[in-house]
Amino acid sequence: MKRTLKILRVHSHYILFFLFTFFSKGLIAQCTFPYTSNSGTFTVSQIKGCAPLQVNICINSSAPSTCTGGESCDFIYGDGSDEGADQFENTYTEPGNYRLEIIYPNPAPSDFIDIVVTDKTAPEFEVYACGGNTVRADITDNQYDNYMISWGDGTDVTIPINTADQEHTYANTNTRTITVQGIDNNALDNCATASTSFTPFTSLPTPLITQLSVIDNSQVELNLSLADNIFYRLEVQVNGTGNFNFIKTIESTSTEEIIDNLDLENNYYCFRVGAVDLCSSAITYSNAICSINLSLAVNDGFNSLLWETSDPTGMFDLARKVTTENGSSTTNPYLQFTPQARLADDSNLDCNIEYCYFLEADFNGGISISNEVCGIATSSLAPDSVSDMSISVTDAGIQLEWEPQTQAISNYQIRSFGSLIANVEETNYLDVRNVGTEAAVCYIIVSEDECGNSNESKEFCSIYLSGSIAPDNTISLDWNDYNGFADSVDFYRVEKFYNLAPAGTFNSNTSDFTETDTNPNEQIINYQVTAIPRNSNLPPAVSNIITIIKLNNIYYPTAFTPDGNGNNETFSVKGQFIVDYQLQIFNRWGEMIFTTNNPDEGWDGTYNSSPQHEGTYVFNLRAVDLAGQEIERSGSFLLLRR
Incomplete structure (x- = not known):
C-alpha cells in the first residue's frame, strides 16, 4: 500500500517537522505527538482506538536519523501492509495488537511502540422515564473506560465506567435523541455511538x-x-x-x-x-x-359449570361452542351472569353432542378469558314427542311433514297401522304406498335421540274427503276432523274445480259442506279440502281430490200426439250434458222410419211425409255425455191422434 506524507493539522510544530525535513536536511524537526516510543526516538498521534485507526509519526531530536532525504528509515507497521522507507502515516483497518517499529540507517538501531486497534461496538444503555420531564440513563455497557452522554438538549456529561445511573430534567416534553459514546483512556474517540429517541413525561402514564x-x-x-x-x-x-x-x-x-x-x-x-x-x-x-378457573361436570340431562375468581367490574359472559357433523359454531355470549355468580347449569343440550365453554369478564378495562372446558352431553330423558303434523294427499302419494324437535333427533320411525314403514333423519316423508286411497291413512312418529331415548307421538290421520250428488244437483261433502295440529284447525277451506279448473273457494268451520250446482254447462266437479292451522308457522293439511259427476237425466215421453194443436207434437229423448247423440225409431214391423243426430230434433209422426198410424213404436238411443259416459236407452211409446 503506497504511503503518502501528510501535513498534520493538530499543532503548528507538526508543520515545522516537515519544513525542517525539506529545507534543513540533516536537522531533526522539533515536533512531538502525545505518545512516545520505547527508546524515545519518535512519537505517534494515537496508540489506541477503533478500526479504522490512523497513526501519524514524528521523529524526535534524539533519533539517530531524520528519516528524510538520503537518511531513509524502514517503517514497519506490523499489519502486513506495504512497508518501506520514510512513511510517516499508517491506517490500521483491522482490529488487533500491532508493534510499530522504525529501523534507522547504519548503524541500525531500532525503536518501537505498541498500537492497539479494537472492534468495540456501540455502547449499550437504557433510558427510563421519570415524572417531571426527567430521564434516567443506565449504562449497561462495560467495554469502555468512560462514557459521554449527550442528552439531546445541548447538555453533555462524561462519566467513568460503572458510574451510577444519571438523571437529567428537560424543560418540556419535546422528543429528544439521547446519544452515548464510549471513550477509552489514552485512545482516540472514534468508536461507534448509540442513540435512542426519548419523550419526557410530566407524569408516568398508567399501564x-x-x-x-x-x-x-x-x-x-x-x-x-x-x-x-x-x-x-x-x-x-x-x-x-x-x-x-x-x-x-x-x-x-x-x-x-x-x-x-x-x-x-x-x-x-x-x-x-x-x-x-x-x-x-x-x-x-x-x-x-x-384469572378465571372454569370446571365442568356432565350430568344426566344438563351440564354444570363452576368457576373461581374475584368479582369482575362487569358481567360474566359464558360462551358455548357446539361441534356437530356439519362443523362447529360458537355463541358468545351464550348466557350472562352477575359478578357474584360462580355456578351455572346448561340444560339446552342434545345428547351425544360435545359442548365446550369458556368465560369472559371485564376487570377494570381488561378482559379475562378462562380456560376452555368440554364435555359430551348425556341424558336418560326422552325427547319431546312430535305434536304437529301436516298430512297432504297428492298424486304421488301421501306427504308427511312435521315440526322438528327442540332436541337433536338422530332418527324418526314412521309407523302406519302398526307397521314400521320408514326410518328417516329428515322431518318429512312421502308415503308412495298410498296413492288414490279410499279411506283416511294414519301415522305415528317415534322420535329417537343420540342416546337412544325415544318418544312416540299420538296417531295422526289424513283428511279423507267423500261426497254425493242428488238428482237436483245438490252436492254433499263430508270429511273426518283433522287431528294433526296441536293448536287445532282454524277452519277448513273447500276448493271447487270444474274439470280441475278453479271454480270457487268456500270456508267451513265444520267437517261437512253442501251446495247445489246449477251450472248447465259443467258436468264434472272436483273438490278438495284444506285444513288451515291456527299456528301460522305450520303448513296446512290437504285432503284427497274427489270427482262429482252430475246426472245426465235422460228422459222421454210415453206418448205423443202430432195433431197440429201445438202441444206434444214430436217425440224425442232428452238429457243434460250430451255431446254425442243418435236416435232411431222403428215401427211395429222393425222398419226404421226416423233417425237423427240432433238432440233438439224430434219425430213428427210421419214417414216419407206420410202420417203414420196410431200405435206403438220403438226407439233406440246411443249417446255420450261430457263425462264420457256412454248412454244406451231403448223403449216404446204411443202415437196418438185425436
Missing part, C-alpha cells in the same frame, strides 16, 4: 393489562399496553387475598407475557403491572385482572 387468557393448568398469557422507556414490574396476588408480590420486570416494548409455573387447578391469580419512577421510587399501577 393497562388489556387481556388475560388461561392457556392451560400452569400458564396464563397477559396482553399489555405499555408506554416506551418506562421501568415496569409485574406483581401477583393469589386467590384475591394478601399482598401483591413481585414476579419480574417487564420491558416497555413487551405486548404479551407468558406466566408459567402456576397451579390453576387449585388457585386463581390476580396480576397488576406497576410503572416505576426510578427517580422517586413512586409506582403507578395498572388495573388488577384475575
Whole structure:
C-alpha cells in the first residue's frame, strides 16, 4: 500500500517537522505527538482506538536519523501492509495488537511502540422515564473506560465506567435523541455511538393489562399496553387475598407475557403491572385482572359449570361452542351472569353432542378469558314427542311433514297401522304406498335421540274427503276432523274445480259442506279440502281430490200426439250434458222410419211425409255425455191422434 506524507493539522510544530525535513536536511524537526516510543526516538498521534485507526509519526531530536532525504528509515507497521522507507502515516483497518517499529540507517538501531486497534461496538444503555420531564440513563455497557452522554438538549456529561445511573430534567416534553459514546483512556474517540429517541413525561402514564387468557393448568398469557422507556414490574396476588408480590420486570416494548409455573387447578391469580419512577421510587399501577378457573361436570340431562375468581367490574359472559357433523359454531355470549355468580347449569343440550365453554369478564378495562372446558352431553330423558303434523294427499302419494324437535333427533320411525314403514333423519316423508286411497291413512312418529331415548307421538290421520250428488244437483261433502295440529284447525277451506279448473273457494268451520250446482254447462266437479292451522308457522293439511259427476237425466215421453194443436207434437229423448247423440225409431214391423243426430230434433209422426198410424213404436238411443259416459236407452211409446 503506497504511503503518502501528510501535513498534520493538530499543532503548528507538526508543520515545522516537515519544513525542517525539506529545507534543513540533516536537522531533526522539533515536533512531538502525545505518545512516545520505547527508546524515545519518535512519537505517534494515537496508540489506541477503533478500526479504522490512523497513526501519524514524528521523529524526535534524539533519533539517530531524520528519516528524510538520503537518511531513509524502514517503517514497519506490523499489519502486513506495504512497508518501506520514510512513511510517516499508517491506517490500521483491522482490529488487533500491532508493534510499530522504525529501523534507522547504519548503524541500525531500532525503536518501537505498541498500537492497539479494537472492534468495540456501540455502547449499550437504557433510558427510563421519570415524572417531571426527567430521564434516567443506565449504562449497561462495560467495554469502555468512560462514557459521554449527550442528552439531546445541548447538555453533555462524561462519566467513568460503572458510574451510577444519571438523571437529567428537560424543560418540556419535546422528543429528544439521547446519544452515548464510549471513550477509552489514552485512545482516540472514534468508536461507534448509540442513540435512542426519548419523550419526557410530566407524569408516568398508567399501564393497562388489556387481556388475560388461561392457556392451560400452569400458564396464563397477559396482553399489555405499555408506554416506551418506562421501568415496569409485574406483581401477583393469589386467590384475591394478601399482598401483591413481585414476579419480574417487564420491558416497555413487551405486548404479551407468558406466566408459567402456576397451579390453576387449585388457585386463581390476580396480576397488576406497576410503572416505576426510578427517580422517586413512586409506582403507578395498572388495573388488577384475575384469572378465571372454569370446571365442568356432565350430568344426566344438563351440564354444570363452576368457576373461581374475584368479582369482575362487569358481567360474566359464558360462551358455548357446539361441534356437530356439519362443523362447529360458537355463541358468545351464550348466557350472562352477575359478578357474584360462580355456578351455572346448561340444560339446552342434545345428547351425544360435545359442548365446550369458556368465560369472559371485564376487570377494570381488561378482559379475562378462562380456560376452555368440554364435555359430551348425556341424558336418560326422552325427547319431546312430535305434536304437529301436516298430512297432504297428492298424486304421488301421501306427504308427511312435521315440526322438528327442540332436541337433536338422530332418527324418526314412521309407523302406519302398526307397521314400521320408514326410518328417516329428515322431518318429512312421502308415503308412495298410498296413492288414490279410499279411506283416511294414519301415522305415528317415534322420535329417537343420540342416546337412544325415544318418544312416540299420538296417531295422526289424513283428511279423507267423500261426497254425493242428488238428482237436483245438490252436492254433499263430508270429511273426518283433522287431528294433526296441536293448536287445532282454524277452519277448513273447500276448493271447487270444474274439470280441475278453479271454480270457487268456500270456508267451513265444520267437517261437512253442501251446495247445489246449477251450472248447465259443467258436468264434472272436483273438490278438495284444506285444513288451515291456527299456528301460522305450520303448513296446512290437504285432503284427497274427489270427482262429482252430475246426472245426465235422460228422459222421454210415453206418448205423443202430432195433431197440429201445438202441444206434444214430436217425440224425442232428452238429457243434460250430451255431446254425442243418435236416435232411431222403428215401427211395429222393425222398419226404421226416423233417425237423427240432433238432440233438439224430434219425430213428427210421419214417414216419407206420410202420417203414420196410431200405435206403438220403438226407439233406440246411443249417446255420450261430457263425462264420457256412454248412454244406451231403448223403449216404446204411443202415437196418438185425436
